[in-house]
Amino acid sequence: GEMHEIDYDFSMLIPPFAGVGLEAFDKDGKDITDKLFAPNKFLKVDADYTPRPFEEWSAADWPKTYQNPSYKNLFAVGIAFAPPHLISKPMSSPNGTPINPTPPRTGMPSAAMGKTVAKSIRDMIDGASEPTHEASMSEMGAACVVSTGSHIFKGSAATMTVYPVVPDYDKYPEYGRDLSLTFGEIGLAGHWMKYILHHAFIYQAKMKPGWTVMPD
Ligand SMILES: Cc1cc2nc3c(=O)[nH]c(=O)nc-3n(C[C@H](O)[C@H](O)[C@H](O)COP(=O)(O)OP(=O)(O)OC[C@H]3O[C@@H](n4cnc5c(N)ncnc54)[C@H](O)[C@@H]3O)c2cc1C
Structure with missing residues (x-):
């Protein structure tokens, strides 16, 4: 307030x-x-x-x-x-x-x-x-990686997963979510992951050789 x-x-x-x-x-x-x-x-x-x-x-x-x-x-x-x-x-x-x-x-x-x-x-x-x-x-679950700095060695990103996306209080009475699959962490590894995903997604979007067998 x-x-x-x-x-x-x-x-x-x-x-x-x-x-x-x-x-x-x-x-x-x-x-x-x-x-x-x-x-x-x-x-x-x-x-x-x-x-x-x-x-x-x-x-x-x-x-x-x-x-x-x-x-x-x-x-x-x-x-x-x-x-x-x-x-x-x-x-x-x-x-x-x-x-x-x-x-x-x-x-x-x-x-x-x-x-x-x-x-x-x-x-x-x-x-x-x-x-x-x-x-x-x-x-369904979801993952999200949020850039918080793009330098290859000094950069960082916050990596989050949540399961399920919509809380289910019947299955998970306390918070509606499975806490072993719901977490977040910030660090350099997250930035590298985002960097790799970025290039992998663009490769798939351009339908380059083997794009169909790459995981989503
Ligand atoms: C700034 C920003 C950052 C984001 N960052 C992330 C992120 O880091 N991670 C993440 O998971 N999500 C992120 N999101 C959310 C994510 O982009 C959207 O939730 C997702 O793209 C939704 O997908 P969609 O297919 O429903 O809609 P869209 O991706 O919006 O697709 C709808 C498509 O329909 C087309 N369209 C609209 N009207 C018509 C029409 N009349 N005829 C034909 N085509 C039409 C549009 O051009 C568009 O291509 C971000 C969103 C924004 C705005």
């Missing part, structure tokens, strides 16, 4: 988190935006959107196939899908600023969802009537 000032070199302004605001119409021209999109403009998928208090939130609320319930040929992954609710208890600072941790649909979970949905769509094109693959954020 106190006000401070801090010097900085770079900053990032983060806008309110919302979808792009697409409008949808059926074949008769009727506006079906509310049917397809949640109020925050993200596409509705196979999540349980029943409004409930924090105490009743469950890992099972989270989508698995990312298929829209009304239109079976519509899917939304990564940033685009509407989460059922926040991932941790809504809080506010002493001066009233809301602190609402939004679900982190960062690179790794987004890629896992994308791959899962791509496989389901492939199988549906081949005749499956329903999505064949699942990737719930309450069952």
Whole structure:
């Protein structure tokens, strides 16, 4: 609740988190935006959107196939899908600023969802009537490496893993997460790891020889 000032070199302004605001119409021209999109403009998928208090939130609320319930040929992954609710208890600072941790649909979970949905769509094109693959954020882990200095010997990076991304208080009653798979560390090794990953990702993105056999 106190006000401070801090010097900085770079900053990032983060806008309110919302979808792009697409409008949808059926074949008769009727506006079906509310049917397809949640109020925050993200596409509705196979999540349980029943409004409930924090105490009743469950890992099972989270989508698995990312298929829209009304239109079976519509899917939304990564940033685009509407989460059922926040991932941790809504809080506010002493001066009233809301602190609402939004679900982190960062690179790794987004890629896992994308791959899962791509496989389901492939199988549906081949005749499956329903999505064949699942990737719930309450069952997947994620890793993140944040650069905190780029020098090859004096640089550092913070390396974090979290499992599962969405806390599951039924499986892990204390914190909702498996603490043997949830940790963070800062140091030079993290920077080297980020450096190697950076070049590996760009190699894969350019589809150079052997890119398909490299691990994601
Ligand atoms: C500054 C910044 C730093 C980040 N750092 C990290 C990090 O270190 N690690 C990490 O894991 N995550 C990081 N993230 C988050 C990560 O980049 C995103 O969570 C992730 O890219 C989301 O993937 P996505 O596929 O859902 O969306 P996007 O990657 O945003 O992909 C959406 C794509 O859709 C395209 N598109 C939009 N509209 C249309 C349209 N009408 N028609 C066709 N195409 C369209 C866009 O051009 C874009 O390519 C960072 C994000 C930001 C902004």
